[in-house]
């Protein structure tokens with residue numbers, strides 16, 4: 001089959017189970033695509049021997065008639081999940097040469113479900129970024145670090161920090177990928193690349209083996225083309241892991257596909273007024289409005305709500321995430337993992353030089369901010385205050401959920417910007433996280449669903465934005481509301497075809 005890459009996870013799993021195609025053939029097809037689209041910079045490591053060995057094992061299970069649900073389905077992992085068969089860099093020079101002695105729980109669970117690993121995908125260094133421009137390791141086929149390119153317009157960023165995952169799925173280099181979301185890193189790149197991605201309730205997916213950025217926020221989740229595919233993957237990767245992750249929830253795994261087709265009759269969709277304010281690009285607003293109109297046709301009811309502290313989520317997140325990062329990243333000292341400076345005077349000098357050489361600018365900036373807000377004299381004014389506001393943001397959501405079942409709005413205020421457009425201004429990137437941060441701070445599940453394109457019509461006098469770029473509708477649920485979110489997304493995807501659009505040339 002020459003068009004295998006057009007199939008999603010559910011369709012591929014079926015074709016593999018019926019033996020219309022073999023896992024080896026499927027893996028070879030996707031590996032060949034990854035090689036022929038190296039210019040996107042999506043993959044940072046590929047190992048054909050490993051992938052094909054996994055595919056042969058999947059074929060053997062299918063032949064024996066005892067294959068698990070995802071047997072032979074290829075998947076690629078964000079390079080922030082540790083893997084025994086591929087190096088793990090988290091996009092950083094400081095992990096150069098690091099090989100994990102164990103697999104992350106998410107990786108293991110997907111492997112147990114039969115998935116075949118295609119390779120590792122580029123991400124912002126330690127998942128800090130919104131554009132996949134903060135990368136310090138070379139992509140496959142490149143001899144230096146390169147930003148990942150958006151398949152819809154290769155002059156633009158794919159979003160971040162799971163930019164490699166989003167670009168690979170959008171370009172059909174993999175039917176699905178894993179991502180992590182600390183402040184939006186699954187939802188925002190899914191939105192910018194026109195794919196579907198979901199971050200579950202905090203604690204639902206194990207953080208074991210996920211290189212830590214901000215532990216009270218980090219969550220794993222799937223990125224694929226449809227809600228149906230995300231449901232299959234999420235069912236496989238979630239579940240308790242209480243012996244290995246102290247924040248893992250002791251609650252049995254669920255079948256998220258069970259209610260995909262439930263009716264949306266009477267579903268109350270809350271639209272926060274703060275999510276459709278002045279800062280939202282007209283084309284984004286228009287796409288979100290027509291998605292909401294589609295939901296009304298499907299029987300849902302639109303309810304006006306307010307999340308009054310939306311703007312505060314930016315300073316709160318950038319204080320708390322930096323504080324946690326400064327602590328988590330203290331383990332990279334040249335002793336235990338990866339890079340060590342080769343010339344130094346004494347131990348303190350070795351630590352200093354290793355970290356100076358190993359970390360990129362954005363990571364250093366966060367470590368400095370984090371250390372500052374945790375230091376004596378500033379702790380109360382910044383860290384403690386931010387914790388208090390975090391709680392108020394979570395309370396605002398509980399208040400809102402009295403009036404609605406699901407919250408909807410844009411995943412980001414604009415479409416993907418041009419590579420280099422934000423220059424040396426990190427705050428421009430931070431501000432773009434405004435609509436994803438609130439759910440992260442509250443620990444709520446959230447997803448992004450393709451909802452149209454922004455062709456920049458309204459801005460044509462200023463040159464327009466060039467190619468039409470995807471817009472993502474964000475859906476936020478209450479705790480453990482993943483099945484409801486996937487149901488709402490699936491019904492929308494049965495009524496629309498945005499998620500089936502493919503970027504030209506892929």
Ligand code: GLN
Pocket residue numbers: 127128129130160161180181182183184185186213321433
């Ligand atoms: N853009 C946010 C940041 O830079 C979120 C990143 C993430 O979710 N990993 O921190």
